[in-house]
Amino acid sequence: MSKRKLTDQQRRRIQANQKKRRQKVHGNNADGDTNLGPEQVGRIITRFGKSAIVQASDQTYRCGIRQHLNDLVCGDEVTWQMAESGDGIIVAINPRRNTLTRPDFAHKLKPVAANIDTIWIVATVFPLFDSTLIDQYTIAAEFSQIPPAIIFNKIDLLSEDALAKLQKSLSVYQDIGYQVLYASNTTHHGIDIITHELIDKTSVFVGQSGVGKSSLLNSIHPELELATKQVSEQTGLGTHTTSRTTLYHLPSGGELIDSPGVREFGLWHLDVSELAQYFVEFRPLLGQCKFSDCTHIHEPDCTIRQAVADGKISQQRYDNYTLIRERILENPNR
Ligand SMILES: Nc1nc2c(ncn2[C@@H]2O[C@H](COP(=O)(O)OP(=O)(O)OP(=O)(O)O)[C@@H](O)[C@H]2O)c(=O)[nH]1
Ligand SMILES: [Mg+2]
Ligand SMILES: [Zn+2]
Incomplete structure (x- = not known):
């Protein structure tokens, strides 16, 4: 077969395809950059689509994710490298201590957050007090081998009698060894104790939408000024203000992961x-x-x-x- 000479146009097309392939292999948005900086360690702050925000030292970096690391979540410890574009690329994940998991809409078990010391289940009476959701979370926590604890929030909305009744109902959890704390962002009741409990640990706030997870985080760390929203007067339900699971560093030491509210924490994967x-x-x-x-x-x-x-x-x-x-x-x- 005679050797064919490539036209300039063909050469350009081949080069463009090769570049595309390189980008695919790297699965990143670092422009297929092969000139990567030295390996560094970091922690995933939040995850969106094919990228993540990684904290390393005192800075955060936007990083692409190699395809085989698609299950990375908030709290993961990773190895990443800086690309010439200024974005990073995550190249490896360190072994997880533990993982809070949840089945997705297709019932595939997905990680929610990793390397956690305590799962704080936030509950209140407005929206509705739901002990089944609390127990779905305690089961998920025990399944993940992460200790659960409970914060009952918005006690400012309760009469003394109503609070006494709730304390009786929640004493069930204290009896089985789970810590139960009472809080109000309006009166600041309980905030100091919660702040103290979070020192030097990685904690996650979970619970229904509108129970006040982000408000509690704002009370603990006011500079964050996280968005919080009114619970609907008509339905008594929250309207999902927090949209992405995100890790925050607390001034008192420790990290707190705020997560979007859920109505139900599926356990379909359990036998x-x-x-x-x-x-x-x-x-x-x-x-x-x-x-x-x-x-x-x-x-x-x-x-x-x-x-x-x-x-x-x-x-x-x-x-x-x-x-x-x-x-x-x-x-x-x-
Ligand atoms: N009265 C009273 N209202 C509170 C308290 N904490 C939060 N709220 C109100 O409850 C509403 C919902 O609070 P958020 O902090 O956005 O709730 P969230 O749990 O983060 O909700 P999602 O992000 O949707 O999961 C807001 O209007 C808050 O002002 C409290 O201690 N007392
Ligand atoms: Mg929130
Ligand atoms: Zn039996």
């Missing part, structure tokens, strides 16, 4: 036969029922149901166990 073990107070009794595969719903000689009858396990937690179990079983994509 129902394992659900009971994510209820910490059930754990010591598991394996003692008459049937080794006891569902703790209808079987005779069930130690869990006996413990509920004896008042050793709270009726509310047990009811949420049965409800969450049903929701997992009813899910068609299981």
